[in-house]
Amino acid sequence: MRRYNMYISSTSFELQGERKSMYKQSENSSYKSGEKTSPISVILVTSGSRGNKLLFRYPFQRVADCTSSLTKKQRSPYALNTTGDVLEDPDGDSREQTPLTDEQLVAGFSDIILATILATKSDMCGKKFELKIDNVRFVGHPTLLQHPHTIQVSKTDPSPKREMPTMILFSVVFALRANADPSVISCMHNLSRRIAIALQHEERRCQYLTREAKLMLAVQDEVTTMTETDGSPQSPFRQILPKCKLARDLKEAYDSLCTTGVVRLHINNWLEVSFCLPHKIHRVGGNHVHPEALERSLKAIRPYHALLLLDSEKALLAQLPLDCSPALVRLIKTCSAVKNLQQLAQDADLNLLQIFQIAAHLVYWGKAIIVYPLCENNVYMLSPHANISLYSPLAEGFSQQFPGHDLPSMLANFSLPLSLSEFRNPLDASVQEAQLIQMVVWMLQRRLLIQLHTYACLLVPPSEEEPGLLRDEELPLVTRVGGRSLSTPSALSFGSPTSSDDMTLTSPSMENSSAELLPGGDSPLNKRMTETLLACLTEHERQVILNIPAAQSPEDLRMFARLLHYFRGHHHLEEIMYNENMRRSQLKTLFDKFRSVLVVINHEDPVISLFQSPLE
Amino acid sequence: MMMLSSDCQTITSKACRQPVHITQGRLNDGLESGFISNEESKQKLLPIMSTLLEELNATGACTLPIDESNTINLKLIEQRRDPLTVQEYNVPVFTQCKDHFIKSQWDLTTQQILAYIDGFRHIQKISAEADVELNLVRIAVQNLLYYGVVTLVSIFQYSNVYCTTPKVQSLIDDRSIQAECLSYVTKHGQKRARLRDVFQLYCGLTPGTTVCDLCSRYSQQLQRVDERRLIHYGLMKALIRLLQKYPFKVTRDERSRPPRLYTGCHSYVEICCKTGMSYKELDERLENDPNIIVCWK
Numbered sequence: 001m002r003r004y005n006m007y008i009s010s011t012s013f014e015l016q017g018e019r020k021s022m023y024k025q026s027e028n029s030s031y032k033s034g035e036k037t038s039p040i041s042v043i044l045v046t047s048g049s050r051g052n053k054l055l056f057r058y059p060f061q062r063v064a065d066c067t068s069s070l071t072k073k074q075r076s077p078y079a080l081n082t083t084g085d086v087l088e089d090p091d092g093d094s095r096e097q098t099p100l101t102d103e104q105l106v107a108g109f110s111d112i113i114l115a116t117i118l119a120t121k122s123d124m125c126g127k128k129f130e131l132k133i134d135n136v137r138f139v140g141h142p143t144l145l146q147h148p149h150t151i152q153v154s155k156t157d158p159s160p161k162r163e164m165p166t167m168i169l170f171s172v173v174f175a176l177r178a179n180a181d182p183s184v185i186s187c188m189h190n191l192s193r194r195i196a197i198a199l200q201h202e203e204r205r206c207q208y209l210t211r212e213a214k215l216m217l218a219v220q221d222e223v224t225t226m227t228e229t230d231g232s233p234q235s236p237f238r239q240i241l242p243k244c245k246l247a248r249d250l251k252e253a254y255d256s257l258c259t260t261g262v263v264r265l266h267i268n269n270w271l272e273v274s275f276c277l278p279h280k281i282h283r284v285g286g287n288h289v290h291p292e293a294l295e296r297s298l299k300a301i302r303p304y305h306a307l308l309l310l311d312s313e314k315a316l317l318a319q320l321p322l323d324c325s326p327a328l329v330r331l332i333k334t335c336s337a338v339k340n341l342q343q344l345a346q347d348a349d350l351n352l353l354q355i356f357q358i359a360a361h362l363v364y365w366g367k368a369i370i371v372y373p374l375c376e377n378n379v380y381m382l383s384p385h386a387n388i389s390l391y392s393p394l395a396e397g398f399s400q401q402f403p404g405h406d407l408p409s410m411l412a413n414f415s416l417p418l419s420l421s422e423f424r425n426p427l428d429a430s431v432q433e434a435q436l437i438q439m440v441v442w443m444l445q446r447r448l449l450i451q452l453h454t455y456a457c458l459l460v461p462p463s464e465e466e467p468g469l470l471r472d473e474e475l476p477l478v479t480r481v482g483g484r485s486l487s488t489p490s491a492l493s494f495g496s497p498t499s500s501d502d503m504t505l506t507s508p509s510m511e512n513s514s515a516e517l518l519p520g521g522d523s524p525l526n527k528r529m530t531e532t533l534l535a536c537l538t539e540h541e542r543q544v545i546l547n548i549p550a551a552q553s554p555e556d557l558r559m560f561a562r563l564l565h566y567f568r569g570h571h572h573l574e575e576i577m578y579n580e581n582m583r584r585s586q587l588k589t590l591f592d593k594f595r596s597v598l599v600v601i602n603h604e605d606p607v608i609s610l611f612q613s614p615l616e
Numbered sequence: 617m618m619m620l621s622s623d624c625q626t627i628t629s630k631a632c633r634q635p636v637h638i639t640q641g642r643l644n645d646g647l648e649s650g651f652i653s654n655e656e657s658k659q660k661l662l663p664i665m666s667t668l669l670e671e672l673n674a675t676g677a678c679t680l681p682i683d684e685s686n687t688i689n690l691k692l693i694e695q696r697r698d699p700l701t702v703q704e705y706n707v708p709v710f711t712q713c714k715d716h717f718i719k720s721q722w723d724l725t726t727q728q729i730l731a732y733i734d735g736f737r738h739i740q741k742i743s744a745e746a747d748v749e750l751n752l753v754r755i756a757v758q759n760l761l762y763y764g765v766v767t768l769v770s771i772f773q774y775s776n777v778y779c780t781t782p783k784v785q786s787l788i789d790d791r792s793i794q795a796e797c798l799s800y801v802t803k804h805g806q807k808r809a810r811l812r813d814v815f816q817l818y819c820g821l822t823p824g825t826t827v828c829d830l831c832s833r834y835s836q837q838l839q840r841v842d843e844r845r846l847i848h849y850g851l852m853k854a855l856i857r858l859l860q861k862y863p864f865k866v867t868r869d870e871r872s873r874p875p876r877l878y879t880g881c882h883s884y885v886e887i888c889c890k891t892g893m894s895y896k897e898l899d900e901r902l903e904n905d906p907n908i909i910v911c912w913k
Binding site: 381382386388391406408409411415416417457459461462568569570599600601603604605606609 | 779785789810811812819822857862866875879881909911
């Protein structure tokens, strides 16, 4: 690799100039500083009868200058001096030379070298290809094209078969930083595979790839000839762009991956390839949300959650392809922040499982988030990751949407946890109620607010005599109670059908609750039920509970015993309400009565707070 | 040019993600001396590569002489995340007992400041007391942060406000965290603190409640608990988080200068550090200004 260092310093100046014009659309600093979730380069290579060829690469690289011009470049006052100078570093840790930028890392590989290492043999086709050299990691999915004599020659193709160079395989390779997250690597591989599938299909149908390859090679040959005669170095790829649709598609894929993370290509203006990089879409507080965490979160969605669209209904429908599922359209049209998923299923006339799947899909693509349905008792607080700067684009957007109001003042209201009912009685009576709700929705969509829930945990005061060290704290309830699983269909995954025997939740919980107890009275059956439920407690705990004044009332004790398994700190008030068909006031009263053995905590729901805060 | 493909992927996915640091002589250089083209030494390639693979996966390091004059030394380096920039108002706290570290293994700057890292002094203070330039202290602490020797917490004040995170649940769910916490927060010389008390204390930290309020409300629970260590532990394990005040100047007047520090981007602590004002001074000044609104987050 040492041989290529010379080329790097000579091309650095040109690269910077080119970089500015090409990357105008994304001027954010993360782009320039070597964003770990962005690819460094996209490369198309093929292998065939004419050997290994690099057809296209983007970003461009100037053809390496010869060594004599190297010294000339160094004397240029604008040249980036990559050796020797110690640059001002705000952290004070000086390094001997500035590290190479990403583009320079890949620029160091010439076309021929890349073609050799990336165009694999046929036996590596159809699998993930990954190669790491120094600080660059290449990932792709080499794809075998069928043997030429089985391809139907398109009638419109004028060139006779024997003159066509036969392509055996091709690969769309993405170059990433070597320390990219493994999930990013597998996402890039996924995209490479999708593009490969589309290209393979089009090749079989009408030799699309062969034609594009021919064009690209022709331009490359042309430019090489020109360089030899004129002596002025030029990038052949720049000439290829206007002539080849495939080159433009690859450029678009690269640019999209570096900016929005959403890729939508139309290969040969016919096949659509769509892809999203969750790391770019789900970014909170400067960090990306790991797709695995995302998936876990989505599997924990409950029927009492709601789907909050991040775009207007109209905008979202406009983004859908023509042949999208009608269920999706129905869902988007009936969706609302005040409706939970169960109600949504009824209104949209879809079953709950479908709703979960579509909701998960929308969330994955960054088009919606999961919230608790808006209601009076919801308590909101300012998110620790909220951008509350006076001059942020959010502040501007808010003033445009709600003239006469400014975002900082509105956010200041939520410095302390505030319930919606309290928020709706502001001192400023001129603001209408409906608008207030709209403001809250606006702030939720931009992840400025988090919702706080109440959880309860059973912790009995330890007895006075303390025989051993850990005896008092031994095995809190959570480890002793086997715990019924109160989760949604666990087989929920993206796209694949799930088994219907998981789907038992069609109506609030008569099945899930332990409300099989007969109402009324101190019947022996009830008493025994209560005893059984309390059996999982230690003798000491049972004694303490039974000594509480409220426990003297059999009704209260029964309710407490019935809900015991929720008091582990993992189920919030609203969940208990939903599962047990209880009112908030009932539960709150119970908490109050048994407060000597319960500890009440308030924090955000870790399941859906994923969308507000990144995981460390 | 020879390239070792990552066959190690089939063994452990972790191994191949980590850069293999070549401590002496590049692999390529060592083999350039005709090793590959020579027929008999070529035979050795396969056993060399399998040994490399085995040893790297087992111990993470490998020293392998390939002929009389060339040796390959390889070591797997753990990928660590880039640390956050250390600010003057951050407070470094040792994650493990200080005595575990052999002082002489660290650089001079670190050795000089080690004594001043007590979990309560912030960077600016350490710099002043240890008589080491601020930037050097920052770099040294950043280095310690990178290796996981310290973490950063906020300056402790009784007027601080904290609130619980969902992770506070781990105190109930995880026995090891329980044990660690209880031994950390127990007051020196007292009997071990009780889980219920400690948990109640953490849950008592809510928006609007200062540490001072907590102390007066839960005085019974605090009999065996050191509140400063309680806060420390909570911050280190992310069981609680600090709520900071961010002032904004809401200018009604078009002609007045746009605010420089009161934009919602700088917390009180930052402003104090930058302007040299004490927290109390700043608080008094801003409380009385009708154009200033404050957000907590």
